[in-house]
Amino acid sequence: MIKIKSIVIIGLLLGIAGLSFFMASKGERLLCARVIMGTVNDSVTGNIKVLAEQTFQLKSHAQGIVTFVAIKPLSKAIPVIKGQVIVQLDISDLNRSLKKALMEKSHCEQRIDEGSIFANTLEIEKEELNATTALFNAEKITLAELKRKKNIVTRITIEVEQEKISNSKELTNHLIIIEDLKAQIKKMTIRSPIDGQLINSNVSGGELISFGYNLGTIISNERLIEASLDEEDFVGIKEGLDAAVSLFSSGNQIIEAKVSRLSPTVNSSTGRRLLYLESLQSTQMIQPGMSGRVEIIKSKKEDRLLLPTKSLIGNSVFVVERGKASIRPVKIGARNLRSIEVLEGLKVDDIVVYETPHILTDGQKIRPILTNHIH
Numbered sequence: 152m153i154k155i156k157s158i159v160i161i162g163l164l165l166g167i168a169g170l171s172f173f174m175a176s177k178g179e180r181l182l183c184a185r186v187i188m189g190t191v192n193d194s195v196t197g198n199i200k201v202l203a204e205q206t207f208q209l210k211s212h213a214q215g216i217v218t219f220v221a222i223k224p225l226s227k228a229i230p231v232i233k234g235q236v237i238v239q240l241d242i243s244d245l246n247r248s249l250k251k252a253l254m255e256k257s258h259c260e261q262r263i264d265e266g267s268i269f270a271n272t273l274e275i276e277k278e279e280l281n282a283t284t285a286l287f288n289a290e291k292i293t294l295a296e297l298k299r300k301k302n303i304v305t306r307i308t309i310e311v312e313q314e315k316i317s318n319s320k321e322l323t324n325h326l327i328i329i330e331d332l333k334a335q336i337k338k339m340t341i342r343s344p345i346d347g348q349l350i351n352s353n354v355s356g357g358e359l360i361s362f363g364y365n366l367g368t369i370i371s372n373e374r375l376i377e378a379s380l381d382e383e384d385f386v387g388i389k390e391g392l393d394a395a396v397s398l399f400s401s402g403n404q405i406i407e408a409k410v411s412r413l414s415p416t417v418n419s420s421t422g423r424r425l426l427y428l429e430s431l432q433s434t435q436m437i438q439p440g441m442s443g444r445v446e447i448i449k450s451k452k453e454d455r456l457l458l459p460t461k462s463l464i465g466n467s468v469f470v471v472e473r474g475k476a477s478i479r480p481v482k483i484g485a486r487n488l489r490s491i492e493v494l495e496g497l498k499v500d501d502i503v504v505y506e507t508p509h510i511l512t513d514g515q516k517i518r519p520i521l522t523n524h525i526h
Contacts, residue, residue: 178474178518181518183504183520184503188454191455191486191492193449193484193486194485196447196488198378198444199378199444200441201374201440202376205373206370207369209365212362214360215241215360217238219236219238220354224353228350229349231347233345234342235342236342237367239341246336249332263322273304280300347369347371351368353367375427376396376445377427378425380426381424385424394445396430399441399443410427410429448487457490459490459505464478466483467481468481468504474517476515476516477513479496481494481497482494
């Protein structure tokens with residue numbers, strides 16, 4: 152019985168070994184694709200990150216005690232509209248001072264409206280001067296008496312003008328004090344400069360804050376996509392080019408965009424240059440800080456020989472010939488993430504290996520599994 156089991160096991164092992172040898176003699180099964188004629192996008196790729204189009208760090212413009220804040224520290228973000236109160240500082244003292252200043256201004260205006268004592272005296276003295284002049288003309292008084300009356304009228308006239316100046320100065324001072332108090336009160340109310348989101352707060356109610364304190368951050372609803380490319384990839388890049396953005400957090404979803412502007416400088420330490428993209432779709436679900444990849448299409452070329460990008464090893468590919476992988480040099484043109492334009496070295500319907508071609512050796516036997524990878 153034991154001999155029979157041993158014979159069966161030995162037979163199975165020999166069968167497996169024979170099958171393995173047979174499979175090895177036929178070659179490894181690898182994914183391959185035919186070289187076809189088609190349209191290729193000449194594009195470049197780079198890293199992207201999402202930014203808010205506008206970011207405001209809210210600062211206090213005065214010292215005071217917080218009486219209201221839209222959200223507490225560590226709370227979730229909330230939508231805000233332009234002009235909405237975000238932080239309110241205590242203005243009770245300023246309101247009392249403003250009330251007092253308005254009352255003093257009102258009293259000043261009332262006093263001015265009541266009229267001037269000097270102005271009334273001047274009118275009387277002018278009438279007396281006219282009478283004195285008539286007496287002098289009738290030679291009933293001396294010239295000295297007439298001059299004395301004229302001097303009195305002149306002095307009172309100056310006093311009336313000085314009183315007008317003094318009243319104007321006092322009223323102006325009241326107005327300045329009132330405007331200054333209103334400006335101080337306005338500084339105690341911190342409002343949102345834009346429609347957007349209040350994403351964080353650094354203050355709580357009852358807290359005493361100083362001038363210039365960072366109260367929180369507001370970002371706009373609009374998003375800006377910043378792309379980083381190698382300097383040499385900027386050849387042919389210009390504003391208005393189409394782009395396809397994919398975010399790591401959004402799976403296979405593609406966001407259509409256009410190049411809106413280019414950075415004028417290159418980072419000397421990394422050799423990379425920035426450009427900015429404008430999304431052609433809604434950006435409500437795109438949050439600042441997200442990252443991903445972008446493909447910028449520089450041009451489209453039609454009726455070109457195409458092969459999968461993954462099949463390229465340096466400037467060569469493995470072509471399937473009579474069940475073997477033969478390395479062949481090629482000259483390439485436009486390229487993108489999926490396909491490459493072949494200028495020389497291949498023809499239509501040649502079969503190339505695109506599954507792990509880097510581990511193959513020239514002349515190695517393979518069993519091609521044809522797919523339409525390029526499409």
